[in-house]
Amino acid sequence: MKNYIAIFALSFLIFSCKGQEEKESRTFSLFNGQDLSGWHVDVPDMDKNSNAPNPFIIRDGMLVSLGTPQGHLITDAEYKNYRLDVDYRFPGEPGNCGVLVHASTPRALYEMFPQSIEVQMMHKNAGDFWCIVENVEVPNMEERRGPKEDWGITEGKERRVKNLTDDSENPLGEWNNMVIECRDDTIKVWVNGDLVNEGFNLTTKSGHIALQAEGAEVEFKKLKLTNL
Template structure:
């Protein structure tokens, strides 16, 4: 009887601990995507890259919000869970209906095989945009936002999209570009007006290379995390911090930019996203400080 009672206590304690862990997990992480449909998200799509007329010669206009005649955004069973498939045929995005501030976001992403103009020969490209604001489609079929680059071989890089600016510790990588380096002097990066002339100077003001390559081989799932706290952010790829960014702001007004939409890009390549979770935070998690 005594042995039975002890065993009962052990089982009861294990059960309580297990339930507590489940509860804590549920309280900490919230599904950003429900795995079944695109509730809580919107899409905005342009036309296929530089395609201005259809086969009958009719002028094409951007497909716009929540209109996807080519099935660019679909939900698929990948064999290891449901995922959002973005074909990349038309440039655009899906974006959250809600704005988010002070959060830790995590997701899984992997490349498909489809490659479309102007990415027929690579590199495969997409992006996790954050602090999105403004009119959908106003910036190359996206919206003003900061970008954690999701591009083959460049996962974790930074790009500004539209009316944004940010400071990043960086050093020269070569004669043009800069690369992230912890504790290096801060440099400001923004969407330079001279981009229209595609000058080296404009590109150098826009792109910052991540500290090192942490991406997994083609076809494997990558764990991408974004920590956005106040006007600072951290880019994390497969558990490794590849960049820290500071003083996020709107370029035109220098107003602090610390909240907005979360966005996944369609940019000429087939890509899959799944297991999107978000957690509200008041400080940077210990392992990433």
């Protein structure tokens, strides 16, 4: 009898440890705190000028987008059905930046932006969607995107889908938390715990993840991905 109890206890312990390992392996950091392993840079100015600086650096264990020259830092791997947990801040002047999900064809828009859906981080606009040769739908589309005849996903079209809140961001200089959940053809975004946008009928379900250099310095201290 004692042997059966011991075997059961051991089996339970092994199962529990395995379950914990699987749970932990589902969540991992996209950034190792030391270098840009797992990412590649796509900055048009660096193609033209061999002396152009890389706008993406490591500083004090953080990943930093210096803002210029403009371009993108893109994951080598592609992802599908995940939750991305990001801590970011503008340490100086307010400005523009974003996280691009389901990124694919490079420089598909304005010879700069990869085909994707952008989740905006621009100060006072965090959580807006921008359609970049991909599309997303939300409720009350005309209210949040403008007249239907102006909608589009390429140059000159109305590509912005406004978020749901105006007061979810912390004061300039403080850290913000953004959570982006991509599941099949849907996307949800939270900023500091508030649900700020929710879209459906995405025209893409997987792809790379990209960070922008778009004119303003932004610090990232957390970039964790959880597979769903």
